[in-house]
Amino acid sequence: MKRVFRYLPILLVFWGCDSFLDRESYDKMDSDGFYNSTTALNSAVIACYNGIQDALDREFFVTEVRSDNSRNRNQAPTGSTDLEITHLDIYKVETSNALNNAYWEAVYHNIANCNTVLQHLDGADDPQMRIQFEAEARFIRAYHYFNLVRLYGPVFLVSERISPEVAKQAERSSRDEIYAFIEEDLKFAAEELPEKYDDENLGRADQWAAKTLLAKVYLTLSNNGKITKMLEQAKILLEDVKENSGYGLLLDSGLTGSAYANLFSTANEMNKEMIFVCRYLAGGKGLGSPFANYFAPSSSEDAVIYGSGSSYNCPTEDLIDAYKSETGDQRMEVVLSETWTSKLGVLQHVGWVRKYYSQVTVRYDAENDWPILRFADVLLMLGEIENELNGPTDIANGYLNDIRERAGLDAITPANRVEYRAAMARERRLEFAMENQRFFDLVRTNQFIEVMENHLRTEKVRNQSSGSKSDYYGNEKYNTYVPNPKLENWQLLLPIPYNVMISAPNATQNVGY
Incomplete structure (x- = not known):
């Protein structure tokens, strides 16, 4: 309990x-x-x-x-x-x-x-x-x-x-x-x-949550890596969290399924990667999470979740394509589903967010916590800072590849700072999808206008029946x-x-x- x-x-x-x-x-x-x-x-x-x-x-x-x-x-x-x-x-x-x-x-x-x-x-x-x-x-x-x-x-x-x-x-x-x-x-x-x-x-x-959040503030204030003092202050804090906090990257929880899936399992809450979360409790106490119903498909009756869903936060085709761009990424099936099946057994080609999904007995009363600060973010911020200060060193690559390998992907070695930034942006997107970080990352790294204009030009939608x-x-x-x-x-x-x-x-x- x-x-x-x-x-x-x-x-x-x-x-x-x-x-x-x-x-x-x-x-x-x-x-x-x-x-x-x-x-x-x-x-x-x-x-x-x-x-x-x-x-x-x-x-x-x-x-x-x-x-x-x-x-x-x-x-x-x-x-x-x-x-x-x-x-x-x-x-x-x-x-x-x-x-x-x-x-x-x-x-x-x-x-x-x-x-x-x-x-x-x-x-x-x-x-x-x-x-x-x-x-x-x-x-x-x-x-x-x-x-x-x-x-x-x-x-x-x-x-x-x-x-x-x-x-x-x-x-x-x-x-x-x-x-x-x-x-x-x-x-x-x-x-x-x-x-x-x-x-x-x-x-x-705890103090580690405060240090992690303060480091994220300094990284934001670094003006996309241009203000070295801010990067150095963030690095000191993040290295302290990495070395002394007791938090770490979840690799093996003893549960079935991928390590990434077990991060968000209701059977494994407050695991060693969760530095700060918003906690929820199911059971009709008024403290349950609404997101399982919010994000489940609308008009699905009880086929996906009791009380149906609202289709809020519908995953884009661009996000789905990003997960599929490399074979073997284990995160997509945790974050989203491309389809759902009606009570009559008809396949519906409408994507929905699974990351906060658990079955409920009362609508808007799921058990799932919401992560706000994770240890994976500590590692990726350290990788970003190392690249900005010293280029794509073995240290920078190590931080990036720790996250990739946990997701089931091969290690990579970006050739220069620009390649590393692109790899980091992609990894942050796929690692933290639907954790309310993507918008802030796009703005912080001065990519927002270019990425979003392209999104508005190219985004697709599937026909619900045919796909x-x-x-x-x-x-x-x-x-x-x-x-x-x-x-x-x-x-x-x-x-x-x-x-x-x-x-x-x-x-x-x-x-x-």
Whole structure:
């Protein structure tokens, strides 16, 4: 039975809000003396972990769907959600897009949870736990701000609870200010978080999670490898994680199936590769994962999963072709399926994501955890850094080939930095597909416009019955039609939601919206 700290009673996340920056209900909780013990404050910290679930519930819409990994399954969307997915997919996002708004709200809600914990640390009567709670809240807050600044650019920097009146006067802080804030929080977390937890607290962020995330921040700030200082800082952190954390690449779990499949098995959760994950628990407790149903085929009744699916995050033909470009890649069958079979035994040529699939007895109540930081990422970041600093050395190749060989592929030896970068981009895509990393990688390495313009020109869709392929974005009969697959730099950023701009009239909107 999965026993995790997060299943303690949770109060904080269910309170309402007056605006995206303030949470008036926290004052009510103050008046009841809620934060007056270590136990009570621990419950508030757990609420911050659970708040990650709410953000992840929408994150794939604003990351994977906006990359070449996934798209809307339906070329002729009519429902509001389908239309909003398509608008995200073809980079015609309106400020009123409900999926974008829901993600923003979820993230700022949880930032407010973190700030509430930080403002009530004196309620902890155990000094050691007080420091741990502060480090945990700052880690989660930094994690959210890192995603926000990469998706929206300048955002609202809120480090404490504020009144509705102050919130209405808020202005966006610069990218530099946001990144400095993230760095400060993660440095504190890396110093003060425990090295490990007991089994009762599996899933809490440890110092290795903070160091890994901070390294990813530095790699992002390296301007695609041009700022050597950032690469060197990231390398120090990652080598520390590699040598001293106890985490490692999962190669043999003792379970049947490939090592990559066992990474995500519900029988092998919190294995040695999982540095930080968002945990879920099936069983009708309101803590199950929705993604098995989200990603299963729509209109499949119970043929694939109980309660049918929604076909969200439909894998692209381009992603399928990438897995097939080398014989023997064991990851594709774990990440996705190209088809499904109806209850009448009819083969349907519609791809769907399997990575978070497990059978459910209640809809949206799967067991699967969601990986946020994995040891494979530590190795691939180290390989990228080594290549940028010294070229495709044996060390750089070793990191890359560790991942390839685990996937069942032969080792490779790129001839130069450019070849290595291409091999690394491909490996990161296939290793982390449907983990919300592809969009960020494309932007970070300055490949976004070239890759996505090509995707809009070439992506295919299969006929559900025959499997024959036709243009997905090139058919003017459908809402997915893109007459001119030309993208501009401003489209890398999402719009600040309309209701936020109304609430904070002093703030500026992103260019182009």
